[in-house]
Amino acid sequence: xxxxxxxxxISEALKLEGVExxxxxxxxxxxxxxxxxxxxxxxxxxxxxxxxxxxxAADGYARASGKVGxxxxxxxxxxxxxxxxxATAYSDSIPLVLISGQVATSLIGTDAFQExxxxxxxxxxxxxxxxxxxxxxxxxxxKEAFYIARTGRPGPVHVDIPKDITAAIGKFEYPKEINIPxxxxxxxxxxxxxxxxxxxxxxxxxxxxxxGGGAIISxxxxxxxxxxxxxxxxxxxxxxxxxxxxxDDELNLGMAGMHGSYVANMALSESDLLIALGARFDDxxxxxxxxxxxxxxxxxxxxxxxxxxxxxxxxxxxxGDLKSVLSELMGRINAKPENFEKWREILARYNSLYPLKxxxxxxxxxxxxxxxxxxxxxxxxxxxxxxxxQHQMWVAQFFAFNKPRQLVTSxxxxxxxxxLPAALGAKWAVGDKPVINFTGDGSILxxxxxxxxxxxxxxxxVNIILNNSFLGMVRQWQTFFYEHRYSNTDLSIQPDFVKxxxxxxxxxxxxxxxxxxxxxxxTALKSDKISLIDVVVDRFENVLPMVPAGAxxxxxxxxxxxxx
Amino acid sequence: xxxxxSVIVLNEHGVLSRISGLFAGRGYNIDSLTVAPIPESxxxxxxxxxxxxxxxxxxxxxxxxxxxxTYKVIESGEFVEKEMALIKIxxxxxxxxxxxxxxxxxxxxxxxxENYIIVMVADDANRIDNFLKAIKKFNPxxxxxxxxxxxxx
Numbered sequence: 001x002x003x004x005x006x007x008x009x010i011s012e013a014l015k016l017e018g019v020e021x022x023x024x025x026x027x028x029x030x031x032x033x034x035x036x037x038x039x040x041x042x043x044x045x046x047x048x049x050x051x052x053x054x055x056x057a058a059d060g061y062a063r064a065s066g067k068v069g070x071x072x073x074x075x076x077x078x079x080x081x082x083x084x085x086x087a088t089a090y091s092d093s094i095p096l097v098l099i100s101g102q103v104a105t106s107l108i109g110t111d112a113f114q115e116x117x118x119x120x121x122x123x124x125x126x127x128x129x130x131x132x133x134x135x136x137x138x139x140x141x142x143k144e145a146f147y148i149a150r151t152g153r154p155g156p157v158h159v160d161i162p163k164d165i166t167a168a169i170g171k172f173e174y175p176k177e178i179n180i181p182x183x184x185x186x187x188x189x190x191x192x193x194x195x196x197x198x199x200x201x202x203x204x205x206x207x208x209x210x211x212g213g214g215a216i217i218s219x220x221x222x223x224x225x226x227x228x229x230x231x232x233x234x235x236x237x238x239x240x241x242x243x244x245x246x247x248d249d250e251l252n253l254g255m256a257g258m259h260g261s262y263v264a265n266m267a268l269s270e271s272d273l274l275i276a277l278g279a280r281f282d283d284x285x286x287x288x289x290x291x292x293x294x295x296x297x298x299x300x301x302x303x304x305x306x307x308x309x310x311x312x313x314x315x316x317x318x319x320g321d322l323k324s325v326l327s328e329l330m331g332r333i334n335a336k337p338e339n340f341e342k343w344r345e346i347l348a349r350y351n352s353l354y355p356l357k358x359x360x361x362x363x364x365x366x367x368x369x370x371x372x373x374x375x376x377x378x379x380x381x382x383x384x385x386x387x388x389x390q391h392q393m394w395v396a397q398f399f400a401f402n403k404p405r406q407l408v409t410s411x412x413x414x415x416x417x418x419x420l421p422a423a424l425g426a427k428w429a430v431g432d433k434p435v436i437n438f439t440g441d442g443s444i445l446x447x448x449x450x451x452x453x454x455x456x457x458x459x460x461x462v463n464i465i466l467n468n469s470f471l472g473m474v475r476q477w478q479t480f481f482y483e484h485r486y487s488n489t490d491l492s493i494q495p496d497f498v499k500x501x502x503x504x505x506x507x508x509x510x511x512x513x514x515x516x517x518x519x520x521x522x523t524a525l526k527s528d529k530i531s532l533i534d535v536v537v538d539r540f541e542n543v544l545p546m547v548p549a550g551a552x553x554x555x556x557x558x559x560x561x562x563x564x
Numbered sequence: 565x566x567x568x569x570s571v572i573v574l575n576e577h578g579v580l581s582r583i584s585g586l587f588a589g590r591g592y593n594i595d596s597l598t599v600a601p602i603p604e605s606x607x608x609x610x611x612x613x614x615x616x617x618x619x620x621x622x623x624x625x626x627x628x629x630x631x632x633x634t635y636k637v638i639e640s641g642e643f644v645e646k647e648m649a650l651i652k653i654x655x656x657x658x659x660x661x662x663x664x665x666x667x668x669x670x671x672x673x674x675x676x677x678e679n680y681i682i683v684m685v686a687d688d689a690n691r692i693d694n695f696l697k698a699i700k701k702f703n704p705x706x707x708x709x710x711x712x713x714x715x716x717x
């Protein structure tokens with residue numbers, strides 16, 4: 001058995017877990033860890049310029065690769081800066097391990113310099129956390145952290161390690177097996193419930209697949225496509241479920257919810273059987289609960305029992321891994337596409353009545369056009385990250401996602417500032433494949449310093465700012481619901497984004513026409529430097545359809561006549 | 565609606581905070597919470613008295629299960645439930661009838677000094693309520709009530 005110090009144990013554990021890259025930011029309490037990081041050859045360390053960005057980058061890496069993302073931060077403010085990243089990953093069930101330095105055990109509780117109760121703060125926004133109190137338990141805790149992060153419903157795990165523990169010497173035996181007597185995720189669904197679900201589906205007339213992010217996490221995308229094809233059941237997705245169905249699949253009705261398509265929301269409202277696959281009935285999807293899918297029985301498949309019947313009552317709950325449950329269901333189902341022909345016809349009519357659309361213009365660039373054009377120009381072999389706001393919803397509506405893990409976006413928390421660091425993390429996961437970050441003029445400024453990270457590490461990503469000189473989504477709400485009182489949303493006074501990009505060592509473009517945009521994107525895609533394309537778009541374009549918060553999901557604002 | 569839940573958890577650093585944090589963060593009520601290690605095991609038992617409808621209770625149980633250190637959540641079935649109270653009464657009170665009340669509630673005198681006597685009683689929550697009403701006439705200066713401890717039958 002090897003004798004190692006705590007910092008060496010961290011490096012060894014990361015090696016044994018197959019970690020390729022760690023994102024982080026050093027500091028006093030993490031000095032021993034960083035000293036060892038300097039010496040080891042197992043993983044690359046990427047220095048972000050803010051701890052929040054380090055966690056978002058680890059998160060983006062995890063979303064794009066399906067592996068566990070890892071970040072290091074120091075104690076006190078280093079850790080508190082990382083909390084937004086943890087919350088973001090927790091909401092979207094992203095596997096990551098955050099290792100934070102802590103003041104020495106003798107100083108804990110004394111209000112020492114850069115001391116904070118890190119495990120107390122992270123507790124509500126992680127799947128699990130640890131404060132390491134002696135060196136003997138460090139190997140087991142590290143092993144458990146990775147295991148808990150990636151199994152069951154994945155999530156972030158935080159390990160807080162005091163400085164003296166990172167220097168203390170102990171025996172290093174990395175456990176081969178994990179035995180946490182209290183943690184046994186259920187993977188296999190109950191056979192009786194699956195059989196019942198098959199019968200209910202066959203007896204239904206207007207069934208609907210409702211696909212969430214869990215479908216991507218469990219690797220069930222291909223199976224869901226087959227299931228839809230075999231049964232002819234149409235599908236709606238959440239924001240997190242985009243890419244599970246091909247964009248051009250006839251059965252794919254697109255995203256439902258507050259900014260979902262008309263047909264998706266009407267399908268929800270008129271379905272008689274909702275088959276929820278790794279989706280958690282977020283309020284942005286359900287709208288007014290009493291009106292949500294009120295004609296439908298609900299089959300809910302989820303690996304997390306606490307997600308079932310949390311918001312809507314599931315008539316047929318199945319706890320288990322979606323991929324495993326669906327494989328079994330496939331074997332049992334006899335439903336044929338012709339059974340649901342009438343239902344699909346009704347939906348096709350809805351789709352032709354109000355398709356997703358926008359009015360293009362030759363005078364001013366429309367954000368939707370920019371997204372559609374980008375999608376056409378780059379095709380499928382790309383990862384797209386977004387920040388949060390109008391641009392995020394337009395990307396969900398107008399970018400053709402055809403593969404799982406193609407979209408990296410903050411769904412549950414809606415974290416502005418997520419896009420750029422997450423794109424950098426995703427770039428580490430996908431190598432040569434282009435990574436494009438759609439952002440807004442509000443969002444990009446929340447983590448703009450990460451342009452530096454990209455330049456230093458030679459990991460270029462393309463950033464497209466849909467610049468309407470507004471906090472667009474808030475402005476949209478102010479337009480619709482606050483009588484155009486644009487309180488603190490006008491961002492007309494802006495930095496020169498082109499110069500900003502250049503000053504960091506990247507390339508910048510400011511574009512106002514279609515031709516300029518196409519040229520800029522072509523140049524950016526070929527560039528070996530990070531790029532910012534500042535696209536001047538229509539200031540008052542709204543994301544439509546829109547369901548006002550708290551309204552029934554079928555009560556959509558379909559156009560904005562008179563709203564400008 | 566009043567609910568009682570018994571939870572068995574790994575006896576590890578911060579576990580009580582995880583449980584109480586779960587209740588606080590999700591807006592569930594805690595009427596009382598007691599905790600102590602289970603002898604000769606690595607586990608602790610928490611006895612929680614809470615309130616809420618069926619739906620809330622179902623979520624509480626699921627969310628408790630979701631915590632990594634949770635081994636078992638017992639919420640159905642019958643429980644023996646006992647709560648404890650200590651009552652401090654000035655010695656200059658007239659103690660006529662105190663004996664009878666203590667006897668009725670299996671109470672006893674826990675301590676005395678030159679100024680006060682301290683009586684104690686252990687019973688179910690309703691009976692403790694009644695005991696405290698009955699003992700009011702002795703003008704107690706301090707009452708300490710412990711949370712319920714539960715054992716499933």
